[in-house]
Amino acid sequence: MKFKKYIMAASVLMMMLVAGCGGGASADGGETFTAAAAKNTDSKINVQILKLLVEDQTKHEVDIVEDLPASPQIFAGIERDEFDFASLFSGEVYNNYFDDIEYTTNPEETLKKAQSRFGEKYDIKWYDPIGYINNYSIAVKKDFAKENQIETLTDLGEFADELTLGTDNAWIERDNDGYSGFQDTYAYQFADARGMDVALMYEGIANGELDVVTAYTVDPQLKEYDLTVMEDDKHFFPPYEASLVAQNSVIEEYPEVDKITESIVGTIDTEKMTDLIYEVDIEKRSVEEVAKAFLKDEGMLD
């Protein structure tokens, strides 16, 4: 008998939990959406902008889930209907999601592929790009580049066998746009390639332990640590254009939110995004503060 009671209590608790998980109602009668962003600051800014605009213009609320390790975890959340919105990149379409995808570094084609393939697979709307590009790139110290007159990745090959590369843990193992593809395209490799946390990569090059890093093109650390991005003269790196995405079922039910998300398209170019990230990463202001200030400057928020 005791056991039965136990089961009863457990199932009641479970039901309460399940009920609590569903998209709850916000305080003033609207819906509460969930928006997801990975660890990179630009994605956090994007979903913050969405949150501020949605909460300003509608009765709905947006909860942000950020610092997810990478895109696969975001897609997993979308698939389980845990996330209604997310900030993602077009180049992700080459990230081992589809076996039969044709690799190209053309930005328009990459975007089209991301919109159609991800749209179909996850039943989401992939909006047009926010406006900035956050590609992988290879960067070295400015002094080193000047001293040896290196401008392109081909030039860098001459020195590669003395250089240590720091990169994120995934790049070494990526097929198309990773280290092995890089070696095929440029026909050289570095003396050593070490995977690590991205934030530490910059500390590593600043204190001289690394010579080369795989930077993202919007990273303000490029400026902060005096790094130069090598020109990708053989067009190896795929374009990473940021877009917001939304569950089709959500925007069909709430077209007003679709309109707001649409209004964010094309608002931030690469230079502007670098400035915004600088405010957060280097000046240590909060993402919310920076996003709010940006929207006020643009006249999108009072």
Added chain:
Amino acid sequence: MHVLTDYFQFWSEKYASILDYMTEHMIISFTVIIITVFVTVPLGIYMTKLKNEKIKGLMFHIANIFQTIPTIALLAIMIPILGIGFTPAVVALFLYSLLPLLRNTYAGMQSVDPEIIEAAKGMGFGTFERLFKIELPMALPYVMSGIRVTSVYIISWTTLAALIGAGGLGDLVLAGIGYNDKFMIFTGTILAIMIAIFLDFILGKMEKKLSKV
């Protein structure tokens, strides 16, 4: 079946780099285990001989504090001091493994009945003779179980070394997380488990052999 053939193909494509990751992992964890054993066991023994309770307490407190720092934080703290890669990973993991082994060694030495020691003294045993012929053999089960537990911990913690550029199986797991490849995550995890089980097995055998002597 499809999964199995895919997984087989994954291994045939990647086995060279998988073995590299595994070698790195084993080098880091074994280095830490060896350093820990050679530093901590003598330290634990020394502490049982120490009369000053305050210093003893302080030493345990320090070891305790290292144990409580979140792993990622400790690794990050190491970067400005020791840089990136092998050295900071080894030092950080060593600091973590101090406490479990220190406690076990200390408890093992304490467990030796003082009357036996007195009897040994009466029989004319010197300090070192007493230590090696009586106290250590009696404390051995404690010390060995400390070494076994610590070794298993260390092998698991070593996966975090990938965050600071030291490589190891954590690299494979993190690459799998970023690159959407479940095989990588699975392989990194299962190999770390296998190393731990294997080492525990070897240490178990060693313990049996030593306790017979």
